[in-house]
Amino acid sequence: MPDDLQTPTVHRTGAPPPSVVFFDLGGVVVDVELDRARRAWSDAMGTGPEDFDRVFFESGIKDRMDIGRLGTSEALGEIQALLGGSIDEALVVRCWSSSLSPRPRVSELIRKVAASTRCAVISNTDPLHAATIEAQGGIAGVVERWVYSYQAGCLKPHSGIFELALRHLGVRAEETLLVDDRQDNLAAARELGMDGLHYDSFETLRRGMAERGLIEPGWLPGQPRP
Secondary structure (H helix, E strand, O other): OOOOOOOOOEOOOOOOOOOEEEEOOEOOOEEEOHHHHHHHHHHHHOOOOHHHHHHHHHOOHHHHHHOOOOOHHHHHHHHHHHHOOOOOHHHHHHHHHOOEEEOHHHHHHHHHHHOOOEEEEEEOOOHHHHHHHHHHOOOOOOEEEEEEHHHHOOOOOOHHHHHHHHHHHOOOHHHEEEEEOOHHHHHHHHHOOOEEEEOOOHHHHHHHHHHOOOOOOOOOOOOOOO
16 A cells, blocks of 8 residues: 655656556555455455464465565465365465455556557566466556566565566666555665656556656546547
8 A cells, every 4th residue: 555645756857758667566556455365264264364364474475475485386385284284275376366456447547558658567476466466457468577576586675676677678777667656666766767656546647647648648547449
């Protein structure tokens, strides 16, 4: 969720449109509601919702997945061991990923931007959530590269994940824009020379894209294509 709704968007007035726009996922492209996953886990496992935190967070499984120290199969194996027996792996994935829900207006805006500008992702995301978002987030067809913390071995705001993304896209930081809901991530990106747009609402995102020449000023989701 946004950590500072009072901090204004910062961008370089008069600069040319970015050649690559990087989007964060959780809090921008998708909503993340862990309580929904806790309820799904409780219903599926017949346990209290606190068991969800024990398995995914207190065990360190989530943290290690996020930085690539634990792959999908290893994580599922550890979860099975914590539960003391065999378990339907697909059920575990469904419960974990039930915390995610797409934001259709954001997805539509990204597809609009991608019609004229390269779009990519920089996200602190584990491989289970990454697979779900790629399949259900509504932007898979227009994202050129998905850059995840588990690939970089570090989390935003560490510079390593931004540097990996820039190498993958073959661009200089000054040619890019990051859309993120956290000010610390944006501050780190700006230190490298990237432009930054703080997501605190869809309208802020829409206005910021228009100010940078990435969409028409009057564009709104749901408009028919020309």
